[in-house]
Amino acid sequence: MTARGLTFIYVEYGDMERLQLELRYSLSTLLYWGCPFQLDVVVYTDKPARYGDLPVRVVDISRDIPEFSRSGLYHHRIKPCVLLKEMEANSNYCVMADTDTFFREGFFEKLLAALRSGAVAVDRRHGRNPFPALAGLTADLPNAGPYRYDPKLAIEYNSGLTAVDPKLHLPVVRDAIAWIDAVLDHGARLLTIEQIALSECLRVHAIAVATMHPVFGHYYRVAHKRYMQWQLRRWKATDGRLFRPQPDTIPYTRLRVRWFRIFAKISATLGRNVETQTRWR
DSSP states (O other), rough: OOOHHHHHHHHEOSSOOOHHHHHHHHHHHHHHHHOOEEEEEEEEEEGGGGGTSSSSSSEEEEETTHHHTTTOOOGGGHHHHHHHHHHHOOOOOEEEESSEEEEEEEEHHHHHHHTTTTEEEEEEEEESSEEEEEETTTEEEETEEEEEOOOOEEEEEEEEEEEEEEHHHHHHHHHHHHHHHHHHHHHOOOOOOOOHHHHHHHHTOOEEEEOOTTTEEEEESHHHHHHHHHHHHHHHHHHTTTOOOOOSSSSSOOOHHHHHHHHHHHHHHTTOOOOOOOEEE
């Protein structure tokens, strides 16, 4: 059997410099562990010149952002739209990773086992009933058909990583975009609509889900982001000056994040700001 290739997808746009630094660190750890066969990495961005020094394929989405985000109504809708665009043009397994991520030893082996089994790979499981305000919401999804949000059944996975097979999972991603639109048209707002959409569409399509934690790292909580931004600034001044594949050298544990919060508070009382304030779009 001929091995299928892997296409890794990053999405980065706008004016947040921290996202560029996150992407560089994530990519360096991805390339370090080495894929057992063809690896294609693509960055979808509105500023292609940012990544001219990286070993990636760059796609300019500056003209697509208004359509993908519904004129700025929900920026995270861009993610499934980009994933769908790549899946429709690519026979490789497609893996979308958020910028605030890194990869550990054993990642590729676990990922490929999941994809070859027909599962969709994600970061981790969060829990049930992620959006109680949607109780009773109905929608007509283009592939799954009639849908109703049921608090007893609804589930959420973290989509900081989403790995799919274009041969099997195109209907799921198309339905996820339609699910987002139905929620937006309903007037509901939540930061994580796109990952709830994917989770619910995986459930209604009865697709197996594999989680990549802990071989996949994702610092999505606010305190963790602030800690990693502090560390990434230091990494940029040393190991990150010239891009190269390298392991996840930044120490990342809950204990270190807690220590940093104490350190940041003490520094603030002394008039020294050590934090990079995070914000979402």
